[in-house]
Amino acid sequence: MDIKTNKHINYKKSVEEAFILAAGLGRRLMPLTKNMPKPLVEINQKPMIDYIFDALATIGINKIYINTHYQHERIFEYIERKKISNIHISHETSLLDTGGGIKNAIDPDTTQAIMIINCDAILLNNYSNLLQDLQKKFNPDKMDALLAFSSPKNALGYSGDGDYIIANDGTVIESDRSDKMVFMGISVLNTKTLELVNAERFSLVEIWSKLIKKRTCYGMLFENIWFHAGNVEAIKLANKFSE
Secondary structure (H helix, E strand, C coil), X not given: CCCCCCCCCCXXXXXXXXXXXXXXXXXXXXXXXXXXXXXXXXXXXXXXXXXXXXXXXXXXXXXEEEEEXXXXXXXXXXXXXXXXXXXXXXXXXXXXXXXXXXXXXXXXCCXXXXXXXXXXXXXXCCHHHHHHHHHHHXXXXXXXXXXXXXXXXXXXCCCCCCCEEECCCCEEECCCCCCCEEEEEEEEEEHHHHHHCCCCCCCHHHHHHHHHHHCCEEEEECCCCEEECXXXXXXXXXXXXXX
């Protein structure tokens, strides 16, 4: 499977590169991850990371970064076997967290905006539609970040209370309100903002907090069902749902 520009896409794209967050320890999915990293755990006989690769190919992403840690050799071998082109693997011997991992891997002078996808955000259907909506709606003239959200009822496998509020003007707000939306682990980021944190290891949440104060962090609501594949029960639920 080659990752290349889809000639059928005729809208102007401000986002042509993606980063898959795949570094971790695999502990939450034990025993499924005893002999494989989390991105290769299967849902409906298909590795989780393949849902992402397929969606990125559909929307014409022409360069993919992926960070690795636990059983990184298995991911490298899988990518080699699949013959996926235009992919850059960044192996982390020590975990750098979400923000640090991206900052370590990319060149901000050549990558202005990047789509970021957590590998445990799984959509069995409409994955490419969601990513294409983010790609279309990201406006670099006013946005430093665009985050994908859903209502808690559509986030299967999720057990939290939500993360943020989306204001009427589309900006993201930190709040203690009970009607918070769930961040899906999928976003677009202006890579220059990674310089706002002077550290090697840091979370993207630190970046978002700064952008929320600047009112340059925006949210987009996704209306369909998706899976937060963060534990074994969520994987079982996704497999049952796909039967």
